[in-house]
Amino acid sequence: MESGVQVSTPECAGMLNAIGDSLYVIGGKWKLRVIVALGEGNKRFNEIQRTVDGISARVLSSELKELEMNGFVKRIVHTQTPVVVEYQLTDYAGTLSEVLRTLAEWGTKHRDKIRRER
Amino acid sequence: MESGVQVSTPECAGMLNAIGDSLYVIGGKWKLRVIVALGEGNKRFNEIQRTVDGISARVLSSELKELEMNGFVKRIVHTQTPVVVEYQLTDYAGTLSEVLRTLAEWGTKHRDKIRRER
DNA sequence: CGGTATCCCACAGGATACTG
DNA sequence: CAGTATCCTGTGGGATACCG
Numbered sequence: 001m002e003s004g005v006q007v008s009t010p011e012c013a014g015m016l017n018a019i020g021d022s023l024y025v026i027g028g029k030w031k032l033r034v035i036v037a038l039g040e041g042n043k044r045f046n047e048i049q050r051t052v053d054g055i056s057a058r059v060l061s062s063e064l065k066e067l068e069m070n071g072f073v074k075r076i077v078h079t080q081t082p083v084v085v086e087y088q089l090t091d092y093a094g095t096l097s098e099v100l101r102t103l104a105e106w107g108t109k110h111r112d113k114i115r116r117e118r
Numbered sequence: 119m120e121s122g123v124q125v126s127t128p129e130c131a132g133m134l135n136a137i138g139d140s141l142y143v144i145g146g147k148w149k150l151r152v153i154v155a156l157g158e159g160n161k162r163f164n165e166i167q168r169t170v171d172g173i174s175a176r177v178l179s180s181e182l183k184e185l186e187m188n189g190f191v192k193r194i195v196h197t198q199t200p201v202v203v204e205y206q207l208t209d210y211a212g213t214l215s216e217v218l219r220t221l222a223e224w225g226t227k228h229r230d231k232i233r234r235e236r
Numbered sequence: 237c238g239g240t241a242t243c244c245c246a247c248a249g250g251a252t253a254c255t256g
Numbered sequence: 257c258a259g260t261a262t263c264c265t266g267t268g269g270g271a272t273a274c275c276g
Contacts, residue, residue, distance in 0.1 A: 012158040015222045016169070019150055022225035029145070029268080032137055040130040045238050051134070059269055061239060083276095085238065095227065098220040104133045106217050107140035147248080163258050177249055179259060203258065 025070055026096070030055055030063045035072060035093055036100060042076075042088040072096075143188055144214065148173055148181045153190060153211055154218060160194075160206040190214075 026032055030052065037043065037051040049060050064087060067073040072093040078084040144150055148170065155161065155169040167178050182205060185191040190211040196202040 016154050018222040018225035021229050022221045036134050099224050102216040102220045103140045104136040107136035111139050
């Protein structure tokens, strides 16, 4: 091994399953982006929608529900008048920080590469 | 900050775009899994299909084409008889190693967490 | 504002059959 | 074996309208 092509750990099968598990929970078009958006701090529904470019209300609503079910997001209702609803990341969402970091890093480098090629 | 909830870097917008770029290229249900499968070493078409559980020939074919277009995979035709076709990761696929590592690590931990909860 | 309900379509992707 | 062609379904997700 010299060029970094060999990506796998000794047993590839375990890695395959582990990656499968990850994608099952945080895969898809929006989940990670919503989480990143909330990484800035608590947000209200429409704020999130404005931050995550292109997401519709319907989809955001269902994504937030799934994220809540999976323990990444907490929904906080401030019972003032008018009622204010905030979403915030849970501690568990913090376990994704390394994933997000590497993914963002790679995306940046990849974009640069594409730029250079054109 | 004490609990790791704060996932974002100073500017979240950049991270949002970077993650978006990543997902655009390596997002989806199969791409990363095909790459991991090839991480074991070169493979033939049907070998890959057997390794990546659940993928159909049609889908694998199109995924391989996209991965080739994006510079992750090289298609090698050995012109013997019978003709043998191999797929191998390029050096560029190696740039994903950190992403794959963190993703696999997280997936493993997450599965453990789910197990404990049930 | 913070959503939910409905409708609808595009497309990912499964099944099967077929070819060199 | 290594795919391609065809067909078909499920569903992700957009648009719009509506409600408390």
